[in-house]
Amino acid sequence: MSLALTDVVLTYPDGDRTLTALDHVTMDVAEGEFAAVAGPSGSGKSSLLAVAALLIAPASGTVEVAGRDAAGLAPAERTRLRRDHIGVVFQQPNLLPSLAALDQLTVMAHMAGRPVRAAAGRARELLGAVGLAGQEHKRPHQLSGGERQRVNIARALMNDPRVLLVDEPTSALDHERGASVVALLAALTRERGVATVMVTHDLAQLDAVDRVWTMLDGRLSAAPAQVSGAATEGRPASTPTPTGR
């Protein structure tokens, strides 16, 4: 299993008490599987992503990434596990304003200590895969919101992660552009065999996912099939037509 959380409990201090943000959460996501976690604001979705990204250690339970249990790892090993196997797509594309799209990606390889020349080839390939061929030289202000989100997704895949964690990728986009980004995530997940978890509160964007989990008050449960729409029917992935927006 590419990502497995087992009986995870996460608490935050809350005055004299503690707030349970994740309440015995268990989930697993296989390679090539696109899972969504839907739930209202404050239900614990961001906390779940932070724990899965190895940014916060849970109070109890285990988190396994690419078959490795993160508990007990030294901080440097934990950082390496994250860097080598986890890609994160944040809600707002936090691109560097002065860098062209290509450089937004190659800088990831540079930070990971990988050869930058080889990285340029991979960056071009990824920008093509997200529908941005020919736009490699553009800086963030020259791209639309949807295009910036596509650069963000390509960047998260730069180090060939086993796990892709995506936080509300459609919140700044209209329905059509949001659906196009979700369809792109579905296609990339399947083509590249990555285990993807997308957090969303937008139930209209769940058609392309394989499995839906719902989060409420820190508790996670598998959603009934009708909520996940076509997801459970084993429908083959369709490659989206990038709108370029």
Ligand SMILES: Nc1ncnc2c1ncn2[C@@H]1O[C@H](COP(=O)(O)OP(=O)(O)OP(=O)(O)O)[C@@H](O)[C@H]1O
């Ligand atoms: N650093 C923190 N310290 C204390 N409480 C926190 C902290 N982060 C989150 N919480 C609380 O934990 C609970 C879960 O928050 P979380 O941000 O994970 O929910 P969410 O579903 O992602 O919400 P949203 O959709 O609004 O981002 C909430 O009650 C929140 O107030």
